[in-house]
């Protein structure tokens with residue numbers, strides 16, 4: 001680690017804390033995952049519970065996740081454990097609001113916090129996940145589809161375009177791009193790229209992101225600012241800026257930490273350190289908007305067409321030449337939501353109509369609800385071959401769209417034709433190497 005970094009750390013924190021933190025940054029990172037509670041309650045092999053997240057576990061060693069069909073089927077998400085504190089923040093804030101909420105995850109790719117929030121939302125709540133960097137938006141949509149809650153819409157827009165929307169969201173999560181000091185153990189690049197100049201650059205970009213998007217938060221709504229870095233310019237100083245310049249007040253969320261592992265350099269601003277709570281670095285603060293800054297909605301609406309409504313609680317919606325399944329309780333906000341900037345994914349992708357025929361998308365098998373489509377059971381080799389997008393031999397007389405099932409999980413769909421199973425796993429999701437199947441779950 002660079003000498004300047006150590007000097008800054010010693011300037012930022014009192015001595016014992018700074019030394020303990022510096023020492024912990026020399027050790028190996030831990031590996032953890034969060035289970036999808038709507039898909040399983042199995043406990044991974046050789047694992048220990050993460051104390052601050054009900055559905056998460058530390059693994060003793062890192063397996064090859066690509067070799068596990070359950071990983072591809074959104075049965076769990078590999079996520080650094082301290083980031084899961086954001087889930088606790090959400091649960092606490094959600095308990096303060098009686099009505100349904102609309103939540104924005106402004107800097108969302110690859111989707112760790114998005115999938116966590118979507119698991120914790122109540123049925124009628126809606127999550128909008130945004131990623132401005134175009135090359136990262138697809139991995140976000142992929143993870144949302146695989147997680148299968150159906151309650152998340154995905155956009156790719158600049159924060160300023162959300163600001164132009166006017167006050168639409170009850171909560172805005174801003175997990176800002178940062179200098180990544182808290183990821184030094186996991187990411188050697190972050191160590192190499194670290195410099196005081198980069199901190200200054202990150203800090204001003206973070207201020208811009210928050211100022212630009214601030215208008216889309218409702219009056220009295222909550223802005224949850226987080227980074228995975230330790231310096232104060234990107235953390236406490238920016239929170240100060242938000243409160244003073246934009247009109248917010250800090251919210252006490254210390255209730256979420258009864259065992260007192262979080263560290264506060266400033267009141268109501270929380271830091272997770274690897275030596276206090278097993279995982280990497282995280283900073284967060286909750287700011288309540290207390291000044292009205294409403295603006296009229298300026299964005300141009302995209303066309304969303306309800307094709308059929310109320311089929312087992314869902315409706316078919318046409319959007320961007322594709323068909324989507326949207327829970328009925330989200331229909332009431334369709335008019336408003338079609339204004340979302342850069343919106344490209346709504347609910348669950350049901351499929352395209354190709355040459356007059358329905359070409360279904362595997363997202364319908366990965367949706368965390370029971371399906372009436374016929375199942376085809378796959379063994380380990382067949383499951384891996386399916387994920388490599390290979391053509392599989394026919395396993396029953398069944399014809400048409402069938403769900404591929406492996407172990408306890410739906411992992412995709414195929415079209416069963418005369419001589420075999422036509423693989424409908426998307427090309428961009430396919431596994432490229434030959435791995436021997438190996439799951440994190442006991443069997």
Ligand code: SAM
Nearest residue numbers: 107108109110111112113132133175176177209
């Ligand atoms: N929340 C994510 C998760 O839990 O998986 C991690 C988000 S990462 C810390 C920050 C994200 O902000 C990155 O995906 C990055 O592409 C995006 N980003 C970069 N520049 C941005 C900008 N100017 N405005 C908004 N987001 C930006």
